[in-house]
Amino acid sequence: MNDPIPLDLVRLRRSCAECSLQQLCLPAGIEGDDLRRLEDVVQRRRPLEAGDRLFRVGDALQSVFVASEGTIKTVGISEAGEEHVLGFHLPGELFGLDAIGTGYHRCEAIALGKARVCELPFNELAVVAAQLPSLQRQLLRVMGQSSDRDQDHLDVLTRRQASERIALFLQGLSQRYRRIGQPGDEFQLPMSREEIARHLGLAVETVSRSFSRLHEEGVIAVRGRWVHIIDVAGLNAAASGCEVEAKRVEVVRAEKARSPR
Amino acid sequence: MNDPIPLDLVRLRRSCAECSLQQLCLPAGIEGDDLRRLEDVVQRRRPLEAGDRLFRVGDALQSVFVASEGTIKTVGISEAGEEHVLGFHLPGELFGLDAIGTGYHRCEAIALGKARVCELPFNELAVVAAQLPSLQRQLLRVMGQSSDRDQDHLDVLTRRQASERIALFLQGLSQRYRRIGQPGDEFQLPMSREEIARHLGLAVETVSRSFSRLHEEGVIAVRGRWVHIIDVAGLNAAASGCEVEAKRVEVVRAEKARSPR
DNA sequence: CGTCGACTTGACTAAAATCAAACCCGGTGG
DNA sequence: CCACCGGGTTTGATTTTAGTCAAGTCGACG
Structure with a gap:
């Protein structure tokens, strides 16, 4: 309804270095100048309200995201129009990688309640990652963790009971x-x-x-x-x-x- | 039983540049010197027989693989000892990425019949990718495609009928x-x-x-x-x-x- | 206080799992 | 050559389970 209160603006500006999620998120193990270069890529976002969409099916890949407060769900839509929930993304968890294969998103991302995310423009991220081995390694790791969560989900779905x-x-x-x-x-x-x-x-x-x-x-x-x-x-x-x-x-x-x- | 026949050895040596899967595989869009550098990383393997394992649960990440002939399955094992088949990997398809998150494989890879794979030592691959933007991009794309297949699998599993x-x-x-x-x-x-x-x-x-x-x-x-x-x-x-x-x-x-x- | 949506509960139905028995086919050995 | 395995596969009968339909109940909010 009304503009974000000053406190929000402060948090909005807060750098990765000060973020409580630092050790769980992309910056883990990245220090000094390298961290500053990563921070240049990260865009902090206005708060999201319940139901706000970050991307839709078919959108071209622009950015990947990390939840920072609240929970985001990703939803896939079958031809029949049925929705199924691919994942719930808690603070520190990366999502939006679904567009990396084809260049276009296969699902949409929706905030479950008041939430906040960090946005990482993918091309910039890739460029910086190519220059910083520590970031490249960390990026791969975090991507792998995202796949691991998908794997866990798969595990769950094969259970019959x-x-x-x-x-x-x-x-x-x-x-x-x-x-x-x-x-x-x-x-x-x-x-x-x-x-x-x-x-x-x-x-x-x-x-x-x-x-x-x-x-x-x-x-x-x-x-x-x-x-x-x-x-x-x-x-x-x-x-x-x-x-x-x-x-x-x-x-x-x-x-x-x-x-x- | 007996050693690979000469023909096999010839194929074993065959470079990415001559591979029929080139356009579908990691080398797609990579040319000249860059391609040669990628080829240096790729190790071609002896043929696999039905049941041969490429890695097991808990193995440290050494390499990722691309099927080149035949089919490889990846199998996850639940605590209860039940196996479920995570994926079938046809020629040109990358697998073994499951170890990227934690550094250790979460599943095992088994040849379904006579098969052949290209092995890519992961660390070397990462180093070369950091130096060649075209390879980095392509690597990400192929990893994304692998996730897309997982996603499709997930899609299938949510169907009730x-x-x-x-x-x-x-x-x-x-x-x-x-x-x-x-x-x-x-x-x-x-x-x-x-x-x-x-x-x-x-x-x-x-x-x-x-x-x-x-x-x-x-x-x-x-x-x-x-x-x-x-x-x-x-x-x-x-x-x-x-x-x-x-x-x-x-x-x-x-x-x-x-x-x- | 009433209304609306989310959640729960119950009765019934449809579907897949399970148990059990055949079947088919390639391979083996008589 | 044929009888006989033995695996993978198919088919049938039954049971179990989750889905469906239909009522409720709960709780937040105007």
């Missing part, structure tokens, strides 16, 4: 939150059930039911978008498909004890 | 065969049903049944690993989930007409 997918999804989020210094056992989901469903290839109802079941089993506590991971071992078990059965039997038994008949 | 997954899988293979100058409408599958199943997140039986159904519908002809795509439009329809219904109804009707009662 909905409960496994949900458990793995939560585990993954948990780890990623810890990585950025936030509690991994208690957090607010930045995305809706619908978005989780379209990320995991499930129906919304199935997502909801899986959450409920994990809750009943005492593995997690959920209330709306608030999640608390109570039993890490239990979540691991659920993620690998085994022992969940035993757990459930236990719960059912407890239930029967409470209300015989 | 088994028939859609199979149809998309066949479409994808068809395109990729055409790309390397082989007929896209008639080919031998280099992989088993089991491997297809583990690639698509389905049971073997489901894969088999889906093939059979597409066959009955007259969309494709299958006999063992031999596949002939008869009705491209039909395959497209099956891939996007719609109209298959109509097709099937038709077939059922025809069936009834043939054997009333």
Whole structure:
């Protein structure tokens, strides 16, 4: 609605050197002059509001992005017009690489809530990377990490049990939150059930039911978008498909004890 | 069993400049001296036999690879010990990038039959790429294409209907065969049903049944690993989930007409 | 307080997994 | 030459699971 308040402007100008994500992001391991040259490439952006788009399908590659606050989702659109969520990008995570192969974006990037990103014009980045071996190495590494997240997603999607997918999804989020210094056992989901469903290839109802079941089993506590991971071992078990059965039997038994008949 | 015959040795030595895949592979758009410098990095390999492994989970990143003849599969292994097939790599396709993020391979690469690959020691490649902007650009592009294939795979896995997954899988293979100058409408599958199943997140039986159904519908002809795509439009329809219904109804009707009662 | 959207829950249905049994085909050895 | 394996593959019957449709419930917000 109104212009960014002064504080925002200050943060907007904040350099990579001062950024709390520095060690997780592209600048990791880059120092001195090299870091300053990288900073010249990085454009900091005005805050994004929920639903704001950074790029759309078919847009020519201009920049790649790093989330710096909030969460961005990337969404692919099938010919039938169905959307599926390719990834959720937390602070420090690079995205927008999908355009590198063809030169055009294959998906679109949308802010899930108030968010902020750093934009890196790709051509400039490539030029500077060619000049700075440390940056080239780091760029490749960060690109690789981005592929690793895609791989993890793939891993999740090959699981047949909905409960496994949900458990793995939560585990993954948990780890990623810890990585950025936030509690991994208690957090607010930045995305809706619908978005989780379209990320995991499930129906919304199935997502909801899986959450409920994990809750009943005492593995997690959920209330709306608030999640608390109570039993890490239990979540691991659920993620690998085994022992969940035993757990459930236990719960059912407890239930029967409470209300015989 | 016995040593490679002389012909093989000749092919082994063949340079990128003489390679039929040149325009599809890393050297595309690289010429003269630059090409010679790239060739210095590329190591050509002895032929691989079915089941030969190029790297295993946990191996440190040494090289990335390009298939040059035959097909290589990459296989990820879940904690539970289940294998799932991450990708099939046809001639001209780069793989082994999975180690770039962490420095260690997350999957293993196995030849599906007699095959041949070009090996590119990653560090050398990175050094040369830093010196040759054309190679750096091309390397990024080829890496992007590799991600694009992963993305396509992901696309396939989010489809709920088994028939859609199979149809998309066949479409994808068809395109990729055409790309390397082989007929896209008639080919031998280099992989088993089991491997297809583990690639698509389905049971073997489901894969088999889906093939059979597409066959009955007259969309494709299958006999063992031999596949002939008869009705491209039909395959497209099956891939996007719609109209298959109509097709099937038709077939059922025809069936009834043939054997009333 | 009412309304709207997001989420949950239940009943039913459709689809794929599973279990089990044949089948096909290339290779082996009698 | 043919009988007999044994793998990969197909097919059938049954069970399990998630999808679908339809009601609710919850919670934020005007």
